[in-house]
Amino acid sequence: MESGLSVSNMQDPSPSPLEKQPGSANGNGDLDSEEGSSLEEIGFNWGEYLEETGASAAPHTSFKHVEISIQSNFQPGMKLEVANKNNPDTYWVATIITTCGQLLLLRYCGYGEDRRADFWCDVVIADLHPVGWCTQNNKVLMPPDAIKEKYTDWTEFLIRDLTGSRTAPANLLEGTSTSWLVSRE
Incomplete structure (x- = not known):
């Protein structure tokens, strides 16, 4: 043979x-x-x-993850507020590094080019919000410990970091649960 x-x-x-x-x-x-x-x-x-x-x-509907990726409109460089992994009662600003279907690779602001703390989250189940959500909802915006140690005034750092940046639109983040998926089926 x-x-x-x-x-x-x-x-x-x-x-x-x-x-x-x-x-x-x-x-x-x-x-x-x-x-x-x-x-x-x-x-x-x-x-x-x-x-x-x-x-x-197989029908294209069998590959909803591809449709989500195409239709999600999340783009690298956008910023959003996300629950702090080490302290879930607090939030911090993160930058979208890349997208893969309904997954986002995020890096907390303050890590610069250091990829070691990057993390993946699923937009359907993660606690993601547009920048400013914490202020509007009386939630605590606090950096991870590694960021606190890097900057003496992390509030000033965050203001500088957010100035001129693109934030993820609220309509992409509001209801990032199953209702977000259903609206695109």
């Missing part, structure tokens, strides 16, 4: 398109370069495969 990938249908007992035959991997789980490194390089076409097997593609 030749080494490499094979395309199968439901009745064919040969391996699925993604299974590797013996000798096709280089030891790292990657395909050897002479055998191709992607389905396109070996001539695989999903449309033809679906037609030949009588299968149908």
Whole structure:
């Protein structure tokens, strides 16, 4: 039997398109370069495969996380108020570093370029609010201990840091529970 990938249908007992035959991997789980490194390089076409097997593609609604990512409008650099991980009764300002579906990678303001304290949160369940929410709702805005130690006047630091910054719009953060998802279905 030749080494490499094979395309199968439901009745064919040969391996699925993604299974590797013996000798096709280089030891790292990657395909050897002479055998191709992607389905396109070996001539695989999903449309033809679906037609030949009588299968149908999964509907786009099966991938709501992709739709959330596209429609969320959260962008790197935006700032928001988030519950302090070490003291949940307090909040601090964080910057969105990147987005991945309904997940945001955040960094508390004051860490600068230090990525060690970055953290992921799910916009659907996290305690996220627009900048100014703490003041409007009589909540405590207090930096994590590491920020307190870095700046003698963290209130002044925060004012400087927020000046001219983009904040996450309130409409993205209000009701970031299931009602936020339902409105986009």
